[in-house]
Amino acid sequence: MNDKQDAKEESSASNPKPYNPSPPQQYTTSWKLLSQGAEARVWIVPSYTSLVPSIPTSNLIPSQTSDDDDSHIHSHDNHQCICKERFSKSYRIPQLDRVITKSRIKSEIKCLAKCRTVGVRTPHLLGVDMESGSIYMERVVGGDGSDDIIPALTVRAYFESVRLGYIQKLKLDELNDCPKTATLDGNGEHENSDKCNDDDCASTVDYGTNSLLIARTMGEMIAQMHNSAGVIHGDLTTSNIMLSNPPSITSTSTPTPTSCTQNTDTDQPTVAANATATHTNTTDWKPILTLIDFGLSTLIDVNKKGRYEEKAVDLYVMERAFASTHPGSRALVTAAEDAYRRSCELHDAKQLQLQQQETPQPPQPQQTHPAAGTEEEIRQKSARKLKSESKKRRKMDLNRKSSADMVFNRLEEVRRRGRKRECFG
Numbered sequence: 001m002n003d004k005q006d007a008k009e010e011s012s013a014s015n016p017k018p019y020n021p022s023p024p025q026q027y028t029t030s031w032k033l034l035s036q037g038a039e040a041r042v043w044i045v046p047s048y049t050s051l052v053p054s055i056p057t058s059n060l061i062p063s064q065t066s067d068d069d070d071s072h073i074h075s076h077d078n079h080q081c082i083c084k085e086r087f088s089k090s091y092r093i094p095q096l097d098r099v100i101t102k103s104r105i106k107s108e109i110k111c112l113a114k115c116r117t118v119g120v121r122t123p124h125l126l127g128v129d130m131e132s133g134s135i136y137m138e139r140v141v142g143g144d145g146s147d148d149i150i151p152a153l154t155v156r157a158y159f160e161s162v163r164l165g166y167i168q169k170l171k172l173d174e175l176n177d178c179p180k181t182a183t184l185d186g187n188g189e190h191e192n193s194d195k196c197n198d199d200d201c202a203s204t205v206d207y208g209t210n211s212l213l214i215a216r217t218m219g220e221m222i223a224q225m226h227n228s229a230g231v232i233h234g235d236l237t238t239s240n241i242m243l244s245n246p247p248s249i250t251s252t253s254t255p256t257p258t259s260c261t262q263n264t265d266t267d268q269p270t271v272a273a274n275a276t277a278t279h280t281n282t283t284d285w286k287p288i289l290t291l292i293d294f295g296l297s298t299l300i301d302v303n304k305k306g307r308y309e310e311k312a313v314d315l316y317v318m319e320r321a322f323a324s325t326h327p328g329s330r331a332l333v334t335a336a337e338d339a340y341r342r343s344c345e346l347h348d349a350k351q352l353q354l355q356q357q358e359t360p361q362p363p364q365p366q367q368t369h370p371a372a373g374t375e376e377e378i379r380q381k382s383a384r385k386l387k388s389e390s391k392k393r394r395k396m397d398l399n400r401k402s403s404a405d406m407v408f409n410r411l412e413e414v415r416r417r418g419r420k421r422e423c424f425g
Contacts, residue, residue, distance in 0.1 A: 118228035156238035205328035219339030234296030237321035312410035344404035
């Protein structure tokens with residue numbers, strides 16, 4: 001008997017049951033679970049207006065953010081919305097769990113609102129129910145603003161479709177561009193996987209000009225979030241950036257052969273297995289990106305100098321995300337970081353111009369006749385004045401060092417030691 005009980009306990013310890021907390025009080029069978037992580041669950045809610053009567057007014061915090069006229073995000077009440085539920089943790093003391101959950105929800109909605117205030121595109125905040133730990137926001141969708149609602153595509157899914165199309169093109173061309181010689185078997189695979197594999201072929205993937213444009217827009221958006229909003233995202237991956245207008249939707253000249261199917265389990269667009277990403281490169285196309293998932297975000301003081309560590313770690317997380325999910329994407333990372341640097345330099349120039357306008361001009365001294373002196377004294381006095389002005393200019397140039405230079409200098413240190421901070425210094 002004891003042996004059976006011990007075996008049962010060992011089996012339960014080796015195969016623990018997944019933690020499945022109860023859904024929010026407003027939950028109905030029409031809700032659909034989109035994803036679940038260690039901290040929160042994301043639900044698709046059919047309509048937000050049907051929830052308002054069931055949420056106590058004292059716990060409902062309506063959004064105070066302004067709408068964008070050119071937004072491609074549908075914000076109608078009758079459309080679907082997203083409920084991000086921070087469920088309770090059974091391993092915490094209940095009082096402590098409520099305090100932590102409330103604090104993290106407040107931080108997340110502050111970062112969402114702050115980003116929208118400065119022009120960074122994020123989901124509209126519809127309401128917050130502190131009692132159930134739920135944030136209600138609009139669902140990011142794609143399309144051209146018509147009544148046909150389709151889910152937006154993640155940047156990760158788009159880049160993956162381009163990469164798979166590039167690999168398939170190499171296979172169809174019998175790997176002529178591959179540095180290693182290999183042939184294909186009857187199934188379209190490499191006969192000798194040791195000689196050549198997809199990673200070898202994808203070491204220099206041509207993601208196309210559209211992907212480069214997306215990467216540049218990402219860099220500009222991240223710089224605006226860091227410099228203007230003072231928000232550190234904490235999880236800058238391509239899965240947390242939505243693309244509302246992929247070229248396959250906006251382009252009308254040549255249809256793209258890339259096909260994205262709908263996954264019935266997660267309701268997220270997934271790339272078809274036979275996708276070939278010869279996307280049309282349009283010159284007038286501009287990507288519409290939306291930043292999501294601010295669960296790990298924090299606020300910093302943009303007016304306080306020395307906050308380069310957090311920004312560098314944010315960029316480092318982005319680099320590691322590209323390296324792990326998008327092979328051969330070094331050109332995309334370079335494009336994003338170059339755009340980030342340019343945006344920081346433009347921001348610094350604007351800030352310097354504002355400071356010069358706000359600084360009162362000193363009164364002009366009265367014109368006085370120079371004291372008589374020898375020619376040598378006048379020359380020495382002029383030389384001292386030029387030296388003093390030159391020293392002041394060098395000091396001003398040093399103080400006006402680009403914030404991007406400071407961030408990328410710190411990024412080099414983060415690359416060497418990882419994202420963890422140093423203990424001292």
